[in-house]
Amino acid sequence: MNSFDVAAVVSGGASGLGEATARALAARGAAVTVLDLNEERGRALAAELGGHTTFVRTDVTDEASVQAAVAEATGKDRPLRIAISCAGIGVAQRTVGRNGEPHDLGAFSKVLAVNLVGTFNVLRFASAAMAQTEPGEDGERGVVVNTASIAAYDGQIGQLAYSASKGGVVGMTLPAARDLSSVGVRVCTIAPGLVDTPLLGSLPEEARAALSAGIPFPKRLGRPSDFAQLAVAIVENGYLNGEVIRMDGALRMAPR
Known part of the structure; x- marks a missing residue:
């Protein structure tokens, strides 16, 4: 059975990690629904990929919005079995700023709303839809791949909200x-x-070069295609479950 002859949703799918993943899934024959706030980029990507790829403007923090996007995916001519969450934002702010001001609560809450609550929102609706499908090999009905960051483990100064999320x-x-x-x-x-x-x-080229130099091996920035390749591998390997996989060239981030 082709693991990719199924429907898939990718949040944050119009750029970066999500776009690379949507492309990789579509190339393997999946019917991809791209979820993103950026309507222009999302529609352009769906048009470029063609076939069974569609775009739904989605706010991952909004219940009705995610529910509608998942309904679009489940309405395709094959079962929804793949959900990949890549929607995310960041903010740089210290717990106590240089002038003694406390971290802005609104900024903290927004980062958590998008990165954590949004991921949960996609997870719950997609998995509920998958639960209604017929099981395949080993009784599997689907797979959810979420996106964290090495900042979850070694977050830097100013990354409090992002690392928490x-x-x-x-x-x-x-x-x-x-x-x-x-x-x-x-x-x-x-x-x-x-x-x-x-x-x-x-970032300027010098800054990018400095970042690359701090990565043990390979000495380069990761590529969105590296992420997409790993996401596809997780989909294909039916015994991978409950695991967080670092994809970082052995980098451990310093405080700043």
């Missing part, structure tokens, strides 16, 4: 896998290091 994603992985074992849905998480996404692409 990604630590939450790490912490959800095993209990979600255990919860969903009864319906045959696997859950894994990828924790990337420094990946050359649009966010890092805005």
